Amino acid sequence: MSEKDLKNQTEGAELEAEEISDEDACSVEDIEESIKGFLLGDLTLAQLEGLSAEDLYGIADMGYDLLEEGKVDEARKVFEGLNVYNPFDPYFHSVLGSIYQRLGEADMALRHYESAVELYPEDVNSWTNAGEIMLEKSAEMMQEAETRGAAETLFKEAIHCLDQSIKLDPEGENPSSLRARALVGVIAGTIEAKKKAS
Known part of the structure; x- marks a missing residue:
């Protein structure tokens, strides 16, 4: 990397740092409260990391497309990840149930279907x-x-x-x-x- 590139990169970082004000930053108390909420089960990992439902469902759409294309194992990985980020979403459990049913893993499929109807009894x-x-x-x-x-x-x-x-x-x-x-x-x-x- 040339000296000029290094200088441009450093100046860019300084500009980014200037754009963040103290009002934008979280306090230590806010961070501690968020972590406590996550550990107690009051916040999902998605909420802790600031991911919206829209963000998660955008990823879910990609996972569902993989499933429709027959890429079941890849879809499983996507939905397992989504389930980690929000284990309280019945749709993620329902799709995981379907994936595991296709894979012939009845016990895992049943576990996810049961979670789905527990979270959303109208499924x-x-x-x-x-x-x-x-x-x-x-x-x-x-x-x-x-x-x-x-x-x-x-x-x-x-x-x-x-x-x-x-x-x-x-x-x-x-x-x-x-x-x-x-x-x-x-x-x-x-x-x-x-x-x-x-």
Whole structure:
């Protein structure tokens, strides 16, 4: 780097430093209060670092585009990062559930779907997807005698999830609630057929 370049860079830094006034700077007390809020769970990492919801959703759009392009692992990394910045956003959990479901990681998918509906109970998609995973898991568990009791409990939870999805979309306009209706219909048909066979 030449002396002239160094001088220009130094002058630029001085101009930037002059633009920041004492009023613009945070006090030590403000910083301590923010860190305390983060540590106590009152602030997200995004809030602590000054990232807006708009900033995060801009990144989420890029992550969703990756998912649509079939770049599932790259999308997972984006949404895992977003989830670190704001673990209280139900959309991030819902998309992570979908990603993990595509990756065949049912337990991780279910964990994120459950977080999504806990944070936003009107999430028809997450209710349906959670119910579907629970149905699959309960069917697998029914194959083993020692897990039948747990399978029955999980089956009841699955029905509850599917029922929630249907209740949230009584007109059947959301494709996920239509899927929930179809699953409940198949289950009801199977139960009826078993009763007749008995």
